Amino acid sequence: MSAFQYKVEPRRARMDKLMRGLCWGAVCLAILPLLSLLYMVISKGWHRLDLDFFIHLPRPVGIAGGGLANAVVGSIELVGLASLFGMPIGIAAGIYLAEFNSTRFAKSVRFSADVLSGVPSIVTGIFAYQLVVAPLHGFSALAGGFALGLMMIPLIARITEEVVRLVPIGLREAALALGIPRWKTIVPVVVRTAASGIATGLLLAATRAASETAPLLFTAFNNQFWPSSPMQPTASLTVQIFTYAISPYDEWQDMAWTGALVLLLMVLAASLASRLTMSRNRPMQL
Amino acid sequence: MPLVLDPPKNAAGQALPVGPLSSTKKRRATGDQVFHGLVAGSAGTIPLIAVAMLALLGVASMECFRTQGLAFFLKQDWDPVHGSYGMLAFAYGTLASSLIALLIAGPVGVGIALAITEFTHPKVRELAAWLVETLSAIPSVIFGLWGMFVLAPLMRSHIEPLLTRIPGPFFREAGTGLSLLSAGLVVSIMILPTVMAVCREVFNAIPVSMRESAMALGSTRWESVRLAVLAPSMPGIIGALILAMGRALGETMAVTMVIGNRAEISSNLLAPSDSLASAIANQFTEATTSGHLSALAALGFVLFLITMILNMAAQGLVWLVKRRVGA
DSSP: OOSOOOOOOHHHHHHHHHHHHHHHHHHHHHHHHHHHHHHHHHHHHGGGOSHHHHHSOOOOTTSOOOOOHHHHHHHHHHHHHHHHHHHHHHHHHHHHHHHTTTSHHHHHHHHHHHHHHHSOHHHHHHHHIIIIIHHHTSOOHHHHHHHHHHHHHHHHHHHHHHHHHTSOHHHHHHHHHTTOOHHHIIIIIIIHHTHHHHHHHHHHHHHHHHTOOGGGTTTTOOOSSOOOOTTSOOOOHHHHHHHHHTSSOHHHHHHHHHHHHHHHHHHHHHHHHHHHHHHHTOOOOO | OTTOOOOOGGGGSTTSOOOSOHHHHHHHHHHHHHHHHHHHHHHHHHHHHHHHHHHHHHHHHHHHHHHHTTHHHHOOOOBTTTTBOOOHHHHHHHHHHHHHHHHHHHHHHHHHHHHHHHSSOHHHHHHHHHHHHHHHHSOHHHHHHHIIIIIHHHIIIIIHHHHTTSOSSTTSSOOSSOSHHHHHHHHHHHHHHHHHHHHHHHHHHSOHHHHHHHHHTTOOHHHHIIIIIITTTHHHHHHHHHHHHHHHHHOOHHHHHHSBOOOOOOSOTTSOBOOHHHHHHHHGGGOOSHHHHHHHHHHHHHHHHHHHHHHHHHHHHHHHHHHHTTO
8 A cells, every 4th residue: 555544533434334334235135135036936937847838828727737838929929019010110210319319309209208118018008908909899919019019119219329329420421421322321331330239229128028017918918829810819928927926726826937937037038148249249439 | 428429410411512413412312301201200209109198098087087076186985886986095005105115225226326336346337237237127027926925925924023013003913915015115126226227327427536536635435425426416316216216106017916906095004005007907907887997097197197207307307417517
C-alpha cells in the first residue's frame, strides 16, 4: 500500500463493513429462493421426463403414462403464429426507430412501445379476446398467437433499435458515399451487420412469448387433443402446467412439475444461446 | 452513454450528394420512399395498438361503468348472479400484495445492484447481469407452482405460527399458507430483476470520477457510494421502484396460484385475498352475461390505466437522473 495509509475511525470502518455485508446479504437472500425453485423443479419434474412426455397425449386421471405432447406442439404453434406477425412488424419498427430516430413520430413510437411493454399481459389477453375471439365466436390458436404477437412487437422493436444503433456510423457513410440509395445501405449493410443482435432479440422475444400464460387463458384456451387448425382452441405448455397445478390430483400435479422442467430448460437454453451469440458477435468498432 | 452512436442528421439523405444521372435519382427516390413507408408504417402500428387497446377496453367496460356508476370503485360486493360489481376487494388484494412485494424487493434489489456495480470485479458483474436476466425470464407460472407447493406449505407449517406471535393487526390468525403475504413474497422475487436492472443502469450512469472524488476526500467505500452514487440516483431508484410496482400490480399467474382467491378485505396478511388480475384470469372464461364480461373488462381497464401512469412516471424519473448526471 501507499505511504499515505489513512486510518479510518473504527465507527466509520464498522459502518463500511456493515453496509457492504448487508449488500452481499441481499445477494444471498435473492439466491436462496432461486436455488430452491431450481431444485424443486428438477427434483419433482425429472422422473416423469421421458420420451412419453413428448409423444403422448395427456391421459385421464387414474390411467398411467401419457404426456403433454399436444401442449408442446401447441406452444410451438402459438409462438410460430405470434412470430409470423410480431417479428416483421417489430424488426421494421426497430429499424425505423434507429434510422429515423430524432423525428417526433419516432419519439411517440418509442413512448408507446415503453407503455405497451409495461401493460400486464392479462390485459393484452382481454384486448385479443375482444378483437379476435368475440368476432370469431370461439377460442382459437389464432387469437392466442395474436395476443402473444402483440407482446412481442414492442420488445423486438426496442432490441432491434438498440443493436442497429450500435452499427458504426462509418459503415453507413461508406455505403452512402458509394452512391447507394439509403434503403440499400440500411437493409443489406446496416441490418446485416446487426443481424446476430437482432436474432438474439427474436430469440428472447420468442422465449418470452412461450413462457406467457395469462394472455392465453381466454384466447387459445386449452385442448386435450392434438392441435388441428388455427381456428381451434389449442393447448399450450404454460396453460397446461397451470391447469394441472390447480387440479386436486397428484398425478397431474407431478405432470405440472415435469412441464415446468421442460419449460425451464427451454428458457435457460435460449438465455444461454443468446448469451453466446452476444459475446461472439460483438458489434465491430470503427 | 457515450457508446451509442447517434446517426447525425445529415445522414437523413437530403444533404448528401446524389449520383449524376437523373434517372437513377428518380429510382432512388421511389425505393427510399417505399422503404420509408414500410418501416414507418410498421412503427406506426405500435402507437396504434396502444390507442386501440385503450379504446377497446374503454368501450368494453362502458356497460359496467354505466350500470354500476361510481359504486364500482367504492364497494366490495362482487356478485355476478345479481349483477352487482365492485372492485374494492380486488383492488385491495392487488395493492397490498404489491406493496409487500415492493417493501421486500426494494431494499434487497438496491442492495444487490450496489453489490454488483460497486463492490465487485467487472467479470463477476457481467455474470451477475446475465443471471439477473435469466431470473427475469423464468415463466411466472413456474413461480406460481413453486409458491403453491413449496412456499405455501412452508408458510403454513413453519412461518405462520411464528408470525402469529407478533401482536398487531397484520398477523392475527394463521391460515392455509395461501395468503396475501405468500403472494407478496412470490411477487417480490419476480420483481427483483426489474429493481436490480434499472438500479444498475442508473448507478452505471454516474461517472467514476464522482466516486473517486469522494474517496479522495477520505471517505470509506460505503461513504463514497452513499454520497456519490446513492444520493444523486435517488430519483432513479424511485423510478425503478415505481416500474417494479407496475410489474407487481399486473402480475397474474403466480398471484392467482398463491393468493387464495377469496375476495375479502382483511388487515390479516395471513388471510387469503384476491387481485384484479387474478379475478380476470379466474372468471373470464366462466363469464356468461355481458354485464360480467364488461365488469371484468373494467378491471382490466383500471389495471391498464394504473400501470400506464406508473410506467410514464418511472420513465420520467430515470430520464431525469441520466440527464442530471450528464451521462
